[in-house]
Amino acid sequence: MTSAPNPPLPTPARLDRRSATTLGVALLLLVALTLWRLPSDAAATVHDFVGMTMGTSFSVRIDGDLTAAGRETVRDVIQSRLDRVEELMSTYDSASELSRFNRHDTTDPFAASGALLDVLAMAREVSERSDGAFDVTVAALVDAWGFGPGGRPERAPDQTLIDELGARVGYERIVLDHDAGTVSKTIPEAVVDLSAIAKGYGVDRVASDLEELGLTSFLVEVGGELKAAGAKRDGTPWRVGVEGPDVAARAVYATLDLVDQAIATSGDYRSFYDEEGARYAHIIDPRSGRPIRYAGASVSVVHRDCAMADGWATALSVLGPEDGYDLALREGIAALFVMQSPDGFHSRATPAFLERVDTYTEVVTR
Numbered sequence: 601m602t603s604a605p606n607p608p609l610p611t612p613a614r615l616d617r618r619s620a621t622t623l624g625v626a627l628l629l630l631v632a633l634t635l636w637r638l639p640s641d642a643a644a645t646v647h648d649f650v651g652m653t654m655g656t657s658f659s660v661r662i663d664g665d666l667t668a669a670g671r672e673t674v675r676d677v678i679q680s681r682l683d684r685v686e687e688l689m690s691t692y693d694s695a696s697e698l699s700r701f702n703r704h705d706t707t708d709p710f711a712a713s714g715a716l717l718d719v720l721a722m723a724r725e726v727s728e729r730s731d732g733a734f735d736v737t738v739a740a741l742v743d744a745w746g747f748g749p750g751g752r753p754e755r756a757p758d759q760t761l762i763d764e765l766g767a768r769v770g771y772e773r774i775v776l777d778h779d780a781g782t783v784s785k786t787i788p789e790a791v792v793d794l795s796a797i798a799k800g801y802g803v804d805r806v807a808s809d810l811e812e813l814g815l816t817s818f819l820v821e822v823g824g825e826l827k828a829a830g831a832k833r834d835g836t837p838w839r840v841g842v843e844g845p846d847v848a849a850r851a852v853y854a855t856l857d858l859v860d861q862a863i864a865t866s867g868d869y870r871s872f873y874d875e876e877g878a879r880y881a882h883i884i885d886p887r888s889g890r891p892i893r894y895a896g897a898s899v900s901v902v903h904r905d906c907a908m909a910d911g912w913a914t915a916l917s918v919l920g921p922e923d924g925y926d927l928a929l930r931e932g933i934a935a936l937f938v939m940q941s942p943d944g945f946h947s948r949a950t951p952a953f954l955e956r957v958d959t960y961t962e963v964v965t966r
């Protein structure tokens with residue numbers, strides 16, 4: 601633990617959700633990445649792409665030679681892939697495949713895209729390994745607590761409603777049939793929210809599209825979830841920042857170097873509201889049906905797949921710095937927990953985290 605003022609840097613590893621300023625933040629992010637490791641002679645060959653998707657911003661940085669036509673192709677490939685993921689998985693778009701599945705109030709099989717089945721399968725894996733701390737069937741509770749498309753409710757749900765909605769929750773209620781290409785519900789009322797994993801999945805899909813175009817060195821980021829493909833062309837790793845769980849200011853807590861790894865961050869500190877003395881965070885503990893208690897904590901997970909990093913970061917946020925740390929340790933998950941306290945930030949990394957990142961440097965605590 602150290603003590604130093606926060607530098608006025610934006611935060612590559614985590615960006616706000618549905619914020620009007622996200623595009624600006626994405627641009628700052630790219631500037632920040634450049635500042636940290638400006639290649640002396642290769643600046644002209646770095647190409648940046650920014651835009652909006654899934655209610656947040658995205659940014660892509662490519663270290664490679666692209667013609668003007670190549671740039672246009674890359675721009676189209678990125679945007680159409682992210683639009684496609686949103687069309688399939690958004691709960692904010694009532695025409696999305698996921699919204700149609702949610703309205704499918706029968707236990708009959710629902711024909712689903714391969715992408716939706718893949719994400720549901722990854723979500724299932726995180727649910728099983730986290731003993732249900734991660735559970736995409738919390739959707740109805742997410743809405744009731746005001747973190748879904750409907751916005752903030754007039755008042756927090758009472759215990760009767762929590763029990764009623766909680767009875768629909770359970771990841772085993774969603775049954776996948778990969779051969780038939782279908783997904784079904786064991787009870788017609790089950791509904792799914794993929795917000796905790798879809799951004800990471802979008803990152804993975806954009807990265808594989810770019811690889812198919814022959815690109816080998818790039819960063820893809822959606823709403824703060826990020827993947828580094830290869831190293832930079834000068835051989836050095838991609839350096840990214842991890843934000844500390846500070847409600848008041850966006851501060852880079854640490855930097856780390858990544859090669860062919862993704863990182864995702866979740867926390868109780870970013871999206872929440874205060875009501876009658878209680879602070880509600882947008883992550884629901886499926887065991888209680890209630891939002892996790894605000895404690896000023898964040899979890900960053902490094903994984904080869906950004907979807908898995910994203911899902912695990914949410915799972916470990918539910919469990920918190922103690923139980924979450926123990927689970928990450930048992931499951932070999934590369935996790936960094938950062939906790940805010942009156943005397944500064946404290947952090948705890950699992951051994952897998954320190955193995956997976958090339959260099960890990962704490963830059964600021966407060």
Ligand code: ADP
Nearest residue numbers: 733734735736742793795796866882883884914
């Ligand atoms: P962010 O969306 O800010 O990146 P997360 O990846 O942690 O943060 O996802 C949080 C979102 O996931 C919530 O807004 C909600 O839609 C959904 N969610 C909340 N609790 C859970 C949970 N226990 N398991 C799976 N998804 C959840």
Ligand code: MG
Nearest residue numbers: 796910911914
């Ligand atoms: Mg997540």
